[in-house]
Amino acid sequence: VTDGNRRYWLMKSEPETFSYDDLENAPGKTTHWNSIRNFKARNFLRDDIKPGDGVLFYHSNADPPGIAGIAEVVRGGYPDHTAFDPNDEYYDPKSSKDNPLWYMVDIRAVRPLERFLSLDELRTIKGLEGMSLLKKGNRLSVQPVTAEEWETVLATAKQKR
DNA sequence: GCCAACGTTGGC
DNA sequence: GCCAACGTTGGC
Numbered sequence: 001v002t003d004g005n006r007r008y009w010l011m012k013s014e015p016e017t018f019s020y021d022d023l024e025n026a027p028g029k030t031t032h033w034n035s036i037r038n039f040k041a042r043n044f045l046r047d048d049i050k051p052g053d054g055v056l057f058y059h060s061n062a063d064p065p066g067i068a069g070i071a072e073v074v075r076g077g078y079p080d081h082t083a084f085d086p087n088d089e090y091y092d093p094k095s096s097k098d099n100p101l102w103y104m105v106d107i108r109a110v111r112p113l114e115r116f117l118s119l120d121e122l123r124t125i126k127g128l129e130g131m132s133l134l135k136k137g138n139r140l141s142v143q144p145v146t147a148e149e150w151e152t153v154l155a156t157a158k159q160k161r
Numbered sequence: 162g163c164c165a166a167c168g169t170t171g172g173c
Numbered sequence: 174g175c176c177a178a179c180g181t182t183g184g185c
Contacts, residue, residue: 012183060184139167139183
């Protein structure tokens with residue numbers, strides 16, 4: 001998908017819970033991006049993330065943290081059903097099928113980066129100075145990435161360190 | 162395991 | 174609607 005409206009995102013996952021390899025090995029290389037319980041992230045999921053958008057798959061709480069691979073959005077925002085299930089860890093009684101509070105998207109693995117880009121290295125890359133991931137105190141698990149940042153990340157992964 | 166950052170909750 | 178308390182994130 002190469003239409004001009006394509007957007008780019010960075011999504012964080014703890015690899016112990018769900019790594020980029022897990023996405024590659026999932027049925028159809030696809031998974032729900034579920035259980036996000038933060039309003040800013042929710043708004044991105046519900047309103048802005050569309051099929052065809054590019055995703056940088058980031059390993060957080062990892063050793064080392066960094067970007068492992070590329071994924072693609074295959075389904076835009078729809079209600080997060082884990083919020084409806086009283087037995088689910090992320091159950092939220094404020095969310096109902098009639099009036100869903102939380103949303104999720106589906107993403108599919110595209111390919112691993114040629115090489116893993118650690119957070120340490122990302123901080124040194126020219127052109128990524130403004131990346132929200134690198135800003136102090138940033139905790140958003142879904143963040144927009146500019147087209148320039150996307151291209152820079154992909155190009156850097158192709159270069160030897 | 163620590164703790165800074167910051168989002169959310171709830172009393173007032 | 175303020176803001177203190179609390180909980181979570183996530184790098185280190």
